[in-house]
Amino acid sequence: MGFGSVLKNGFTRRRFMKGALLGAGVAATGSAWAAQEIAQAMATGKKASDVRGYGVEPGRVNIGSNENPLGASPRAVAAIAENLHKINRYDFGVDLPVRLNKAHGVPGVEDFEFNFGDMRAFMRFRELNRVMVTPGSGPILQALAVIAANNGGECIEAVPGYGSVARGFQSFQMMGKDVSVVRVPTTADFVHDIEAMKAAITPTTSLIVVTNPNNPTGTIVPYDQLVSLVDAAPEQAIVLIDEAYIHFVRDPNYQDAVKLALERDNVVVARTFSKIYGLAGMRIGYAIGSQRMMDMLMAHMGFFGGGLSTLGMHAATAALDDDEFVDRTLTVVNDGKDYLSAAFDRLGLAYTPSHGNYMIVDVGRDSRRMSGELFRRGVMVRSGSGYRTREIDLLGNHLRVTIGKPDELEVFVNELEDILGGSSQG
Numbered sequence: 058m059g060f061g062s063v064l065k066n067g068f069t070r071r072r073f074m075k076g077a078l079l080g081a082g083v084a085a086t087g088s089a090w091a092a093q094e095i096a097q098a099m100a101t102g103k104k105a106s107d108v109r110g111y112g113v114e115p116g117r118v119n120i121g122s123n124e125n126p127l128g129a130s131p132r133a134v135a136a137i138a139e140n141l142h143k144i145n146r147y148d149f150g151v152d153l154p155v156r157l158n159k160a161h162g163v164p165g166v167e168d169f170e171f172n173f174g175d176m177r178a179f180m181r182f183r184e185l186n187r188v189m190v191t192p193g194s195g196p197i198l199q200a201l202a203v204i205a206a207n208n209g210g211e212c213i214e215a216v217p218g219y220g221s222v223a224r225g226f227q228s229f230q231m232m233g234k235d236v237s238v239v240r241v242p243t244t245a246d247f248v249h250d251i252e253a254m255k256a257a258i259t260p261t262t263s264l265i266v267v268t269n270p271n272n273p274t275g276t277i278v279p280y281d282q283l284v285s286l287v288d289a290a291p292e293q294a295i296v297l298i299d300e301a302y303i304h305f306v307r308d309p310n311y312q313d314a315v316k317l318a319l320e321r322d323n324v325v326v327a328r329t330f331s332k333i334y335g336l337a338g339m340r341i342g343y344a345i346g347s348q349r350m351m352d353m354l355m356a357h358m359g360f361f362g363g364g365l366s367t368l369g370m371h372a373a374t375a376a377l378d379d380d381e382f383v384d385r386t387l388t389v390v391n392d393g394k395d396y397l398s399a400a401f402d403r404l405g406l407a408y409t410p411s412h413g414n415y416m417i418v419d420v421g422r423d424s425r426r427m428s429g430e431l432f433r434r435g436v437m438v439r440s441g442s443g444y445r446t447r448e449i450d451l452l453g454n455h456l457r458v459t460i461g462k463p464d465e466l467e468v469f470v471n472e473l474e475d476i477l478g479g480s481s482q483g
């Protein structure tokens with residue numbers, strides 16, 4: 058992009074003049090290419106090559122996968138280091154499930170202490186236990202798709218939504234199984250349309266999915282609406298409430314669905330350590346639900362989800378105590394959402410207020426091409442077109458942007474502004 062297109066497309070005069078003056082200076086020394094580069098740098102400020110993200114190679118801004126931009130919980134990292142020498146052992150213990158049962162107020166576990174080798178205590182715990190720890194929450198979603206598809210009937214999930222359960226279910230359909238997937242469009246402001254989802258329920262519905270907050274839209278469903286959805290479900294249907302992003306909900310009075318999962322026989326809440334605790338690579342998640350749901354998941358996935366690592370368990374247990382890291386993450390994410398909102402307002406782009414660590418924004422043009430152009434500039438975001446079905450495409454012009462560190466967001470805004478203002482290449 059050269060001077061002409063910068064000016065033509067409405068960049069501020071001050072920024073243009075700075076760039077032009079510098080560019081002209083370099084041009085006088087003979088390098089038109091350098092003049093153009095510098096003009097662009099002046100017009101757009103920070104670039105990907107100017108920033109260093111955690112866990113990503115220098116010069117790349119990775120704000121595409123809803124990970125924690127601050128790295129991992131330092132307490133989790135310390136626990137990994139402390140336990141590195143133990144990885145020759147099958148040392149899973151039950152500390153993490155016990156901690157999680159207690160944290161979620163599961164009745165009967167308040168005073169439970171587990172001592173290694175105390176089989177009676179262990180058997181008592183197995184009766185009370187309402188938590189199943191798994192290698193990330195993704196396998197819970199997949200297991201529920203398999204279990205429900207095996208029962209036949211329909212899977213109901215919103216669109217745009219995370220969609221992994223619907224896709225899992227669909228693969229059974231492609232294999233010739235008599236199942237179907239019903240994707241229910243969100244409302245115009247991208248909130249789950251619970252009434253429409255209820256209307257889609259039939260006597261053979263076997264699985265209903267609510268991602269809450271929703272990914273990619275960041276919207277939430279009030280607790281009483283979740284209750285009404287569960288009430289409307291037939292007895293054999295499992296209701297999965299995926300709370301991967303629940304820690305980021307901004308409303309302090311918001312009620313999560315754990316109570317519902319503990320009270321009802323057919324509700325599973327899925328949680329993960331991948332987001333707020335920054336442990337995506339350690340693969341730790343968990344399910345909460347009735348004894349029946351736990352037995353069903355365990356029968357399907359095996360004890361401890363079939364594949365946990367000692368280090369992951371230690372890391373997650375330590376992360377539960379890392380309030381400082383959680384607070385710091387929430388501050389960065391909330392400030393980042395405010396920063397992006399202000400930037401989108403300034404650029405005249407419509408966006409959806411989000412309760413996740415990400416936001417969707419309407420960039421007014423094909424999002425796949427836009428994300429491709431950003432990628433070429435070192436910025437990884439998610440194209441909204443990935444959240445379409447064959448029939449329904451509500452985010453074809455949207456990007457989903459993960460909240461990164463301030464400098465990462467600055468680069469994203471600079472490049473977005475440059476593409477929007479500069480040319481037709483986006």
Ligand SMILES: Cc1ncc(COP(=O)(O)O)c(C=O)c1O
Nearest residue numbers: 193194195219272301329331342
């Ligand atoms: C809504 C939602 N559910 C589940 C997952 C799976 O996360 P993990 O398997 O890392 O726990 C993700 C990951 O991005 C997600 O966005």
